[in-house]
Amino acid sequence: MIIAFAVAPVVLVTLLIGLRGVAAMRTTSDFLVASRRVSPLLNSAAVSGEYLSAASFLGVAGLVVKDGIGSLWYPVGFTAGYIAMLVLVAAPMRRSGALTVPDFAEARLASPALRRVTAVVILVIGGLYLVPQFRTAGLVLSAVSNSPYWVGVVVAGAGVAITLALGGMRAATYVQAFQFVLKLVLFIVPAVWLLIQVGPQVRDEAVHPVEFTRFDHDTRVVFRVGTTLTIPEPTTVHIGAAERTVDGSWDVPQGSTVVFPKGAHVPEVTGEARPGGTGWERPLLDLQGAGHPLLGTWALVVALALGTMGLPHVIMRFHTSPDGRAARRTAALTVGLLSVFYLFPGIYGVLGRVLVPQLYLSGATDIAVVALPAQVDAGWPGSTFTALLTAGAFAAFLATSLGLVLVVSGAISYDLLPGGLGQLRFTVVAASAAVVLLALQAIRLDAGVLVTWGFTVAASTFCPLLVLGIWWSRLTVAGAMTGVLVGLFASSGAIAGTLLGLPVTGWLAILVAQPAPWSVPLAFTTMIAVSLRGRPPSWARTAMLRLHLNEDRLETPADRLRALREATRTSETRT
Incomplete structure (x- = not known):
């Protein structure tokens, strides 16, 4: 039912709007930048729709449930990045006349090699950003309809591929603007309904957190991935129709549905603190549980604020503006639109800690937003708002994925292997299929963490390239090339170390999990130092x-x- 009444209309409208772009698409410029004729208001709505991804619509609230109030620094960083972009990048990038970031790199420094390197960076950023979109689509659809995880992943991938193959950037612009309005309405209205419906007791519990130590009712938890739990005392649970007593360390098999009895101790998850515990209400983010919340918060904000400047799908959006002034107005309007949206993730997060804290056991806190209405009302109102939030979530997946798949396809078919319009369309389908395959293997990873890593790579590579390329005439090809490669290897190497479980603790663990505080200055310093040893071209x-x-x-x-x-x-x- 959810698929029919929530997801299907969003996908159908997306495809119908995509058809609108077919008649107007005749050239590569039409496909990639909508012939540079998008007004600031429409463009800012499209940018906002593209930017409000799974990490914004679902991930921030999920991180609040799991990690606490400090997670609200995520939307601060997401929005602050546009102020830096407004001041430093928006108008000059539009005046450059480039279609993509690699296009700008070659236009500024006349280096085909630099163009290819930046195209590879786009593929890395695109992969880190796209996989969580499709992954969360699979999780949400499986949570609200009991369908297999792969169904949501494939539905999201097919919708993105078909829309872009039909209409390119023009279709994406209309789709993203429409979906921003849709997401805004479908996020705000259920939030207000939830606040009214839960009553004063739950609202009081939401602002006075207590650690989640015992189940206050028989609680059903679906483990979509295998998990190791530590049971503090012998507990009789139901696994499907069977009954079993568990104690100590318990490896829960993938796909298990476990019902924990009322009054039982909440198990511990290795490496995770229980929601509402000590420090949950602290307005700082303790990355990796390292005990240095101020450093962790700064590391996150640096990555998000500077990474926004280097996100290729956002940069490309400014090239659709008629001129530099329109690009600047687009960035300013986007700050306002995003600020309205980001007033509400905290509401879902604090209510989720009270009503669905058990999601932390299965690592599925990303679905807290869509799980809340059913906890408040088991009747048709709860089902209706679940459907509305699911529709909004799918709009978030599709809007962001449209822009990302477009820039990834452009990097392949416009920068690495130049081809015509037909090749671009084929690449869109192939890129979507590749991301679907990656997302099927990424169910264990948090959407917010993956997206943040995408920002980190962008901050460490494209931010220095764009800022120095726009504002420093002495930048050379060697400096730009070396700086981009150093930033890429530094940030991606630290991310790989985190995924592989590098045995580091304390402040060093923070700087490995979130390397932006050192990888960004390293990239800037490298670009400047190498450039000063050479001579810029005469032009x-x-x-x-x-x-x-x-x-x-x-x-x-x-x-x-x-x-x-x-x-x-x-x-x-x-x-």
Whole structure:
């Protein structure tokens, strides 16, 4: 029923809007940047729809349930990044005339090799960002409809592939703007209903957290992945129709449905603290349980704020603006729209800690948002709001995935293996299929963690490249290439170490799990140091001037060319 009344309409409307882009798509520019004719208001709604991913719609609330109030620094970082982008990147990037980040890299430094390297970075960022979208789609659909995990993954992948193959960026723009409005409504209305419905006692418990130590009712937990629990006392549980007494360490098999009796001690999960425990209400984030919450919080905010500047699907969106002023207005409007949305994840998080804390046992706190209505009302109102939130969640998966698959396909078919419109369409389908296969193996990983790692790689590679490429005329090809590679290997190496369980503790564990505080300065320093040992090309100042020319005074292409020549001649005279 949920699939029919919640997911199917969202996917169907997405496909119908995608058809609208078919007639207007004749060139690569149409496919990638909608011929640069998107107004600031429509573009800001599309950017917001694209940016509000599974990590925003579901992941933040899930992290609050599991890790506490400090997780609300995630939306702070998500939104703050647009202020830096507004000041440093938005307008100059649009004036560059580039279609993609690799396109900008080659236009600025005339290096096909740098273009290929940045295209590879896009594939890494795209993979880290796309996998959690499809993974959470599978989790949500399986939670609300009891369908297999793979069904939601495949539905999300098919919807994205078909929409983009039909309509490209123009279709994606309309879809994402529509889905932003849809997500905003379907996130706010259920939140208000939940606050009214739960009553004063639950609201009081939400703001006065108590550690989740005993089940207050018979509690059903679905373990979609195998988990090791530590049972503090002998407990009789029901596994399907069978009854079993467990004690000590217990390896719960994948796919098990376990009912814990009322009054039983809550098991411990290796490496996880129980929701509501000591420090849960602290307004800082203790990454890796390392005991350095201030460092952990700063590490996260640095990654998110600087990573936003380097996200390739967001950067590409500014190229759809008619000019630099429109790009700047788009960034400013986006800050306002995102700020409205991010007022509400905390509500779902604190209510989830009271009503569905058991989700932490199975590592499924990402679905807390869609699990809440049924806990409050078992009748048709609860089912209705579950359906609405599921529809909003799928809108989040699709909107973000559209932009990401588009930039990944552009990196392959426009930067690495240049081809025409037909090849772009084929690459969209192939890229979607590849991400589906990866997502099927990623059920154990948190969406918020994976997305944050995508930001980290972007902050360590594209942020230095864009900031120095736009604002420093002495940047050289060797400096840019070395800095991007150093940032890529530093950030991805630390991420690999975390996945492999590198045995580090304390502040070092934080800097391995979230390397942005050192990988970003390392990339900047490398770019500057290597560039200072070389000499920038003779036309570097001309390239810089193009990024900063005042467009308001340029009425025609001939005027633009004349102004560029005069500015170049003036700079050469001064030199």
